[in-house]
Amino acid sequence: MNNKQIIFKKRPSGVPQSDTWQLENNEVPELEEGEILIQHHYISLDPAMRGWMNDTKSYIPPIAIDDVMRAGSIGKVIKNNGNPKFEIGDVVTSWGGVQQYAITNGDGWYKVDTRLAPMPMYIGTLGMPGMTAYFGITEVGKIKEGDIVLVSGAAGAVGSIVGQIAKIKGCKVIGIAGGKEKCDYVVNELGFDDAIDYKSENIYSALKEKCPKGIDVYFDNVGGLILNAALSKLRMHARVVICGAISQYNNKSKIDGPSNYLSLLVTRSTMQGMVVMDYAKDYGKAAMQMGKWMQEGKLKSREDIYEGIENFQETYHRLFSGDKNGKLVLKVIED
Ligand SMILES: NC(=O)c1ccc[n+]([C@@H]2O[C@H](COP(=O)([O-])OP(=O)(O)OC[C@H]3O[C@@H](n4cnc5c(N)ncnc54)[C@H](OP(=O)(O)O)[C@@H]3O)[C@@H](O)[C@H]2O)c1
Incomplete structure (x- = not known):
């Protein structure tokens, strides 16, 4: 099984260029004990990605050269090698990066309920x-x-x-x-x-x-x-x-x-x-309130979705050109 990944190759000066990232197609390794394999459905594109590429002191460490490009993501658990917290089919979200599949021990991944809201909303208004x-x-x-x-x-x-x-x-x-x-x-x-x-x-x-x-x-x-x-x-x-x-x-x-x-x-x-x-411990309460406002028709959410890991670069640039409407999302595979 292969995994299309956007690999961070060179720190940009100014606007990222075509040599900032490289699209690679790497084999998915075997899961170790306690790991799960997540198939990404959507990836969140955010302005903060630009800051994470700089080698400067910030609120989180910069992305390392040759790492998968950091990004929020949502997807489904498709394999589980003995992790008791997750089941096959669970929809989960965290920092999975710009790639088709993510392997993790589950730390920092949260289950969401797609009967309440569609997946892209969990990396936007409810994310x-x-x-x-x-x-x-x-x-x-x-x-x-x-x-x-x-x-x-x-x-x-x-x-x-x-x-x-x-x-x-x-x-x-x-x-x-x-x-x-x-x-x-x-x-x-x-x-x-x-x-x-x-x-x-x-x-x-x-x-x-x-x-x-x-x-x-x-x-x-x-x-x-x-x-x-x-x-x-x-x-x-x-x-x-x-x-x-x-x-x-x-x-x-x-x-x-x-x-x-x-x-x-x-x-x-x-x-x-x-x-x-800094507010992570209260995300649940805030999401409940926002969901309620949505149900009452008081809060609207708009996602602008583009498809394909291979289209990451041109989609990323929409953040800065403003050529998008609402939350920018990269779709990896149909829900
Ligand atoms: N502190 C935090 O924890 C935190 C968390 C999330 C986001 N943020 C920050 O919040 C801001 C908004 O994020 P977002 O997720 O809402 O991004 P977003 O959906 O991409 O919205 C940002 C918008 O900024 C506008 N823009 C781009 N270049 C501009 C420029 N030169 N001058 C004025 N407006 C410009 C664009 O819209 P127009 O077409 O209107 O120009 C763009 O759509 C970003 O600065 C992001 O880094 C901070």
Whole structure:
């Protein structure tokens, strides 16, 4: 049995190139005692993958050269060599990497119930990005009814959920996204109050017009100029959630920091970074709440699915070009 794998071959400088990864077709080894074999159905493509390729200190170690490219994944247990925690047919999710099959002793793998939600949703809204949105906006953003919330990357996996949760909690929500179609989507489909198209509007004038009273919470997914502009609109005791900085991930030089940071001083505001894994013990509770909101029709989830391990590279680049709608997923095999 062979396993198509995307192997990390060379640390990129700037945007990853064709020599960053190599597609290999390697034989699946025999299972050792206690191991299970998982056939992947879907792989999660996330902006964080770019950061994991850098040989720098971060919240987890960088991917080693010649390792399988790190990625979240979901699939089915198809072989079990004496692991009592799993059965053949169990649907399980964890960090299986960009490959058709993963072998593991089961540590860190969780069973999910596909009668409640389809597989791709467990690596999106009910998985890591959804948990990021939930804990980022409630625990770090500390939203309360009546807050004015600004969120960038608003049509993406995290931002789309952040904005919807803030609406559920009674906030006024303004999203920032690239292009009219995505702006229309967050307002008309997801119920945001307004949206700013950062690709065609001047961000400072748009914030002046759409947030005339300023903002209580800024949920930052993109960094750079948009973060700087948002800092200029803080109200007293505002909270800035540093979730990510996708506009900076492919920089060849240093990340651009915000020159407007003294507005934190003037408004007695806080700016706090977050890493979703810190909330792992409460994922179950959050997923239950999100599932309930979905059932009640209050929370919508959108996955954008492309097929084939061999199409990993071109699909990965959609994260940064924005040429995708919602959570980006690579399909390996039909459910
Ligand atoms: N801290 C954590 O624990 C944690 C966990 C998960 C994710 N994150 C971070 O959260 C952010 C969003 O992740 P996600 O999963 O929602 O990703 P996503 O679904 O890919 O959404 C990101 C969106 O960012 C926009 N974008 C790309 N380049 C941009 C640029 N130069 N300027 C402005 N917008 C740009 C694109 O949409 P447009 O078409 O609108 O430009 C893209 O679709 C990322 O920064 C990610 O690293 C952090």
